[in-house]
Amino acid sequence: xxxxxxxxxxxxxxxxxxxxxxxxxxxxxxxxxxxxxxxxxxxxxxxxxxxxxxxxxxxxxxxxxxxxxxxxxxxxxxxxxxxxxxxxxxxxxxxxxxxxxxxxxxxxxxxxxxxxxxxxxxxxxxxxxxxxxxxxxxxxxxxxxxxxxxxxxxxxxxxxxxxxxxxxxxxxxxxxxx
Amino acid sequence: xxxxxxxxxxxxxxxxxxxxxxxxxxxxxxxxxxxxxxxxxxxxxxxxxxxxxxxxxxxxxxxxxxxxxxxxxxxxxxxxxxxxxxxxxxxxxxxxxxxxxxxxxxxxxxxxxxxxxxxxxxxxxxxxxxxxxxxxxxxxxxxxxxxxxxxxxxxxxxxxxxxxxxxxxxxxxxxxxxxxxxxxxxxxxxxxxxxxxxxxxxxxxxxxxxxxxxxxxxxxxxxxxxxxxxxxxxxxxxxxxxxxxxxxxxxxxxxxxxxxxxxxxxxxxxxxxxxxxxxxxxxxxxxxxxxxxxxxxxxxxxxxxxxxxxxxxxxxxxxxxxxxxxxxxxxxxxxxxxxxxxxxxxxxxxxxxxxxxxxxxxxxxxxxxxxxxxxxxxxxxxxxxxxxxxxxxxxxxxxxxxxxxxxxxxxxxxxxxxxxxxxxxxxxxxxxxxxxxxxxxxxxxxxxxxxxxxxxxxxxxxxxxxxxxxxxxxxxxxxx
Numbered sequence: 001x002x003x004x005x006x007x008x009x010x011x012x013x014x015x016x017x018x019x020x021x022x023x024x025x026x027x028x029x030x031x032x033x034x035x036x037x038x039x040x041x042x043x044x045x046x047x048x049x050x051x052x053x054x055x056x057x058x059x060x061x062x063x064x065x066x067x068x069x070x071x072x073x074x075x076x077x078x079x080x081x082x083x084x085x086x087x088x089x090x091x092x093x094x095x096x097x098x099x100x101x102x103x104x105x106x107x108x109x110x111x112x113x114x115x116x117x118x119x120x121x122x123x124x125x126x127x128x129x130x131x132x133x134x135x136x137x138x139x140x141x142x143x144x145x146x147x148x149x150x151x152x153x154x155x156x157x158x159x160x161x162x163x164x165x166x167x168x169x170x171x172x173x174x175x176x177x178x
Numbered sequence: 179x180x181x182x183x184x185x186x187x188x189x190x191x192x193x194x195x196x197x198x199x200x201x202x203x204x205x206x207x208x209x210x211x212x213x214x215x216x217x218x219x220x221x222x223x224x225x226x227x228x229x230x231x232x233x234x235x236x237x238x239x240x241x242x243x244x245x246x247x248x249x250x251x252x253x254x255x256x257x258x259x260x261x262x263x264x265x266x267x268x269x270x271x272x273x274x275x276x277x278x279x280x281x282x283x284x285x286x287x288x289x290x291x292x293x294x295x296x297x298x299x300x301x302x303x304x305x306x307x308x309x310x311x312x313x314x315x316x317x318x319x320x321x322x323x324x325x326x327x328x329x330x331x332x333x334x335x336x337x338x339x340x341x342x343x344x345x346x347x348x349x350x351x352x353x354x355x356x357x358x359x360x361x362x363x364x365x366x367x368x369x370x371x372x373x374x375x376x377x378x379x380x381x382x383x384x385x386x387x388x389x390x391x392x393x394x395x396x397x398x399x400x401x402x403x404x405x406x407x408x409x410x411x412x413x414x415x416x417x418x419x420x421x422x423x424x425x426x427x428x429x430x431x432x433x434x435x436x437x438x439x440x441x442x443x444x445x446x447x448x449x450x451x452x453x454x455x456x457x458x459x460x461x462x463x464x465x466x467x468x469x470x471x472x473x474x475x476x477x478x479x480x481x482x483x484x485x486x487x488x489x490x491x492x493x494x495x496x497x498x499x500x501x502x503x504x505x506x507x508x509x510x511x512x513x514x515x516x517x518x519x520x521x522x523x524x525x526x527x528x529x530x531x532x533x534x535x536x537x538x539x540x541x542x543x544x545x546x547x548x549x550x551x552x553x554x555x556x557x558x559x560x561x562x563x564x565x566x567x568x569x570x571x572x573x574x575x576x577x578x579x580x581x582x583x584x585x586x587x588x589x590x591x592x593x594x595x596x597x598x599x600x601x602x603x604x605x606x607x608x609x610x611x612x613x614x615x616x617x618x619x620x621x622x623x624x625x626x627x628x629x630x631x632x633x634x635x636x637x638x639x640x641x642x643x644x645x646x647x648x649x650x651x652x653x654x655x656x657x658x
Contacts, residue, residue: 038609039382054387076320098329102336105399109340116388120381126374133358138187
């Protein structure tokens with residue numbers, strides 16, 4: 001058995017990449033992941049990637065923001081130290097709208113982005129899990145696990161038939177940045 | 179997007195050119211001038227902090243003048259960035275892809291400039307944190323949440339944070355592009371900045387959702403911010419401020435001045451950085467149309483204000499406006515009227531709308547006008563107090579002028595550093611356009627006979643009559 005860990009099909013055009021995915025799937029070859037320099041619309045459906053649940057997280061964080069924002073206002077203005085300002089009510093709901101709204105937006109945005117970073121392991125200093133350096137430039141990459149899919153010759157020919165400009169046999173999973 | 183033989187690699191090369199190479203002479207000249215301006219800002223703000231706001235031209239009657247004028251001016255300018263990146267994303271206007279990055283950067287730097295005025299005008303800036311509801315030793319005595327000034331603190335800080343997050347999320351894939359082409363120390367720095375971005379399917383999927391939801395929440399946010407800024411005035415009992423028209427009028431004015439500033443910056447940017455194929459006449463014309471529309475809204479608001487002042491029958495209100503039109507500050511009022519109401523109407527003419535030098539000059543005229551608008555609102559309403567014995571005039575000191583001119587320097591310093599170190603156009607998003615709305619793709623489709631002849635003819639005429647980045651040859655290629 002060779003030392004090849006991953007087979008990398010490198011395409012110059014997103015349409016060829018989609019074509020390549022079709023061909024591999026028709027031959028029951030499982031795809032590890034694809035790396036592209038831009039979002040490819042429709043690729044998730046093709047690869048069977050489930051729709052993201054981030055909008056739910058965003059809604060929950062937003063709702064939490066509304067609760068926290070209102071609680072802050074209620075606590076400070078009506079509970080902890082109610083002030084008599086010209087005899088006006090100490091729980092003036094219309095005046096609470098702007099701050100509650102801002103806190104809602106703030107928590108929704110920060111919470112959603114934090115969830116995104118957490119789920120995708122994005123943080124400053126994270127070693128990039130990149131399989132081909134040109135995947136952030138002009139190449140559209142299909143990565144195939146070489147151990148799970150033994151027929152390397154077939155994979156090679158399928159990728160090239162689909163229009164891959166280059167097929168690489170990588171002995172290590174990720175590119176080293178050292 | 180125009181140009182021939184453009185590939186994905188070409189897009190990366192073109193956009194990263196200023197990031198991957200040493201800056202040219204134009205950049206250095208601009209940077210030195212801007213940095214000198216920023217130093218003037220440091221000196222003026224430092225002097226203010228040292229001596230107190232007595233260093234400004236304020237007096238007992240006119241307690242708000244240049245500082246708040248500049249604050250509102252900068253916040254307003256910031257709004258266009260969010261508008262371009264958020265509202266146009268929601269409306270699927272994909273022409274925004276070439277200009278959103280620099281417009282968002284502009285937003286962030288403009289809000290930074292605006293925030294410095296808020297801190298500076300407090301008099302005791304080291305107590306600036308008192309505006310936030312923090313537990314304290316006075317009881318705890320909380321802030322007064324009935325006050326729009328407190329709302330403003332929340333609005334501006336939320337706006338800044340969300341804009342920064344939006345901008346940085348969008349930057350991640352492009353920073354990764356720089357990282358994977360760099361080597362040595364540069365690669366290490368961009369590696370940290372890229373957060374380990376790799377462009378996998380799931381990352382892109384979530385990235386697009388994050389962008390869309392951030393756009394969705396930024397849209398009401400940006401409207402709320404300037405609404406609240408306008409309430410700083412509208413909830414007071416000063417004639418000329420106490421009107422319900424303020425929120426929509428301020429928001430329109432903000433978009434108006436912001437687009438003008440985007441225009442000022444982009445017309446230079448596309449020339450100096452050779453982005454003519456990415457920021458085309460289509461963008462310039464579209465932005466001019468938005469300037470024209472929002473300028474007209476602002477014009478109607480001015481006239482409505484005058485009418486309502488008369489119609490209200492309130493003598494204070496009527497006097498405030500008579501004083502604006504014909505009082506000692508009439509020159510400022512008419513400068514505002516000329517710059518904001520008359521000059522954008524010139525954009526009805528296609529020749530003017532598609533002329534780069536005229537667009538550039540008018541964009542600056544608009545921003546001068548919008549500065550005067552805030553000056554007129556603030557100073558003319560204050561300088562005639564309810565008590566005639568308190569009537570006064572406002573004369574700026576060198577510190578007032580220094581802070582304003584300096585903040586422009588600060589803004590340009592930050593912007594020039596941005597174009598030097600980060601991709602000034604969203605690379606990934608522009609790549610999306612290559613196979614959808616680029617001239618190259620359209621030429622190919624026309625060649626295949628995908629469109630009726632009269633549409634092709636119209637398209638050719640539109641290109642020939644205004645685009646500076648399209649050659650005769652490109653237009654002739656648009657045939658079956």
